[in-house]
Amino acid sequence: MLCIKGDALALQGLRTQRASGDVDVLVDPDRFEEFSDILRAYGWRDRDRQVLTPLPAAGSVTMPHARTLEHPHWPSHLDLHRYYPGFLGPADETFEMLWAERETIARDHLEYVVPSATDHWILAALHAARSADAAQTRDLQEHARETFADRLASVRDRAVVLRASAPLRDVFAELGARGPVDDAAASPLLEAWRRRLSEGTKDEAFVEQLVTARRFDKLALTLRHLFPHPRSARAFHAVGPGARGMAAFYLRRLAAAPGYARQYAEILWRGRRSKR
Secondary structure: OEEEOHHHHHHOOOOOOOOOOEEEEEOOHHHHHHHHHHHHHOOOEEOOOOOOOOOOOOOOOOOOOEEEEEOOOOOOEEEEEOOOOOOOOOHHHHHHHHHHOOEEEEEOOEEEEEOOHHHHHHHHHHHHHHOOOHHHHHHHHHHHHHHOHHHHHHHHHHHHHOOOOOOOHHHHHHOOOOOOOOOOOOOHHHHHHHHHHOOOOHHHHHHHHHHHOOHHHHHHHHHHHHOOOHHHHHHHOOOOOHHHHHHHHHHHHHHHHHHHHHHHHHHHHHHHHHOO
16 A cells, blocks of 8 residues: 555655644555455544445546545544546556555654655646645645656646646746647546546446445445535535434435435436446
């Protein structure tokens, strides 16, 4: 696994130092479940059951890419990433390329395995773009001008190798590192990336996950989508204060369920027709 984001970015000179609320690691996608099981044996628990669908070999933009684990005796949670959206190549190949260029950094008398500075900057830029975080993108660009100085073109070339240059075309253009993009520029993953960055794609992502999920996971996925965890509901929806506010929100979701079902059916129908 590779430690990603957080303090590692600052220690590599890739962004401004700031407090982190969790620990992120990128795991070999072929051993993601194995590593999750090891952590569960040590008391870590899946916080929101986000990963209910298998990761396609080609990678994904809409499938859940991380599992959040928490432990009763640890103050912060752990995000296990099985893939990072924005890399448009096969999931296992992407990890192998990142792993081959890995570095170690020291912090508090310990060593951590992290992506190379170039690869880590690309990953962080994808994260900022996917989150539509303009301030974080500017911070990364400012540090790139200093850290990579006269070799910005080589960073862009590495993004081509990692098949991440098309999603970062505008970011590199603002850095003055224009150039050809990778051969994934016309891929379905890039189209999914663009839809993900636009408004109103959450329902499409849910339908794609529902189609891919295993039989019993379809029900769990539907219930979680209809009745999200209170923490997620308050973070992403208008929920009134206290238990009454939460109950009122769930009742509104229940009343709206038939409308959601029709909308999902239309999305599924459009998707099937487009593949013919």
